[in-house]
Amino acid sequence: AVAVRSSGRDEDGAERSSAGAYETVLDVPGDDVAALAEAIAAVTRSMGDTAAGVIVQRMVPADAAGVAFTVDPLTGGRCVVVNAVAGLGDALVPGAATPWETRLVRGAGESVTLPARVDGPLDHAALGEVARLAIAAETVRGRPQDVEWAVDDGTVWLLQSRPVTALVEQIPVEIVVPPGYWVRDPTHGRLPRTRMTSSVVDENVATRAMVEESGTLAT
Numbered sequence: 001a002v003a004v005r006s007s008g009r010d011e012d013g014a015e016r017s018s019a020g021a022y023e024t025v026l027d028v029p030g031d032d033v034a035a036l037a038e039a040i041a042a043v044t045r046s047m048g049d050t051a052a053g054v055i056v057q058r059m060v061p062a063d064a065a066g067v068a069f070t071v072d073p074l075t076g077g078r079c080v081v082v083n084a085v086a087g088l089g090d091a092l093v094p095g096a097a098t099p100w101e102t103r104l105v106r107g108a109g110e111s112v113t114l115p116a117r118v119d120g121p122l123d124h125a126a127l128g129e130v131a132r133l134a135i136a137a138e139t140v141r142g143r144p145q146d147v148e149w150a151v152d153d154g155t156v157w158l159l160q161s162r163p164v165t166a167l168v169e170q171i172p173v174e175i176v177v178p179p180g181y182w183v184r185d186p187t188h189g190r191l192p193r194t195r196m197t198s199s200v201v202d203e204n205v206a207t208r209a210m211v212e213e214s215g216t217l218a219t
Helices: 035-049 124-141 195-200 204-216
Strands: 002-010 023-027 052-058 064-069 079-086 100-106 145-152 155-163
Touching: 002 035, 002 145, 023 035, 023 145, 064 124, 100 124, 124 145, 124 155
Parallel strands: none
Antiparallel strands: 002 023, 002 052, 064 079, 064 145, 079 100, 145 155
8 A cells, every 4th residue: 555645845845834735645555556546636636736746655554653853843942852643644734633742852862861651652662763763864854854754563664854844043042030020921922922912811910919928939
């Protein structure tokens, strides 16, 4: 069996990505010429006038699948972020499935620190191999990578590697906290809180009086 998928320049750019926007047809019988031609036509139609190609790839009957980022895709922090689902990974990209996620601290070379306990669809050995392959792809391609992978009967397959899209540059900032009343932003937003957000999410109203009276620090 094979997987038939698109490969367009606008899918895999470092500045922007259309990953998941075009059709992918999985589990096509490799010896069925009519089914293969129909799958290729379906993928081609989904791309419209986009300059792109169609890839016919060996199908991995995955026990688990997902993506791995060689940096934190939101902050650019140095770690390997692994998202995984049981079975095939086709529900992951469009958001149809909520993945299991773990963050692995990176060491020297291709080493990572694995958690003491793995409660997701991967075991320790597969998780370590996913991280190793992702870092190896980063080394070969010279920049942080977003890697698709699948595990079949204990064997980890690297399916695709693309640059991490719109990666935030890490700029060291010295933080000096002035005196006064400060609380941690519970919304975990990447940008400063707006007036609209503050009008509906404001923990100060509930905690400020208590904190000032008791002298404790609320986080």
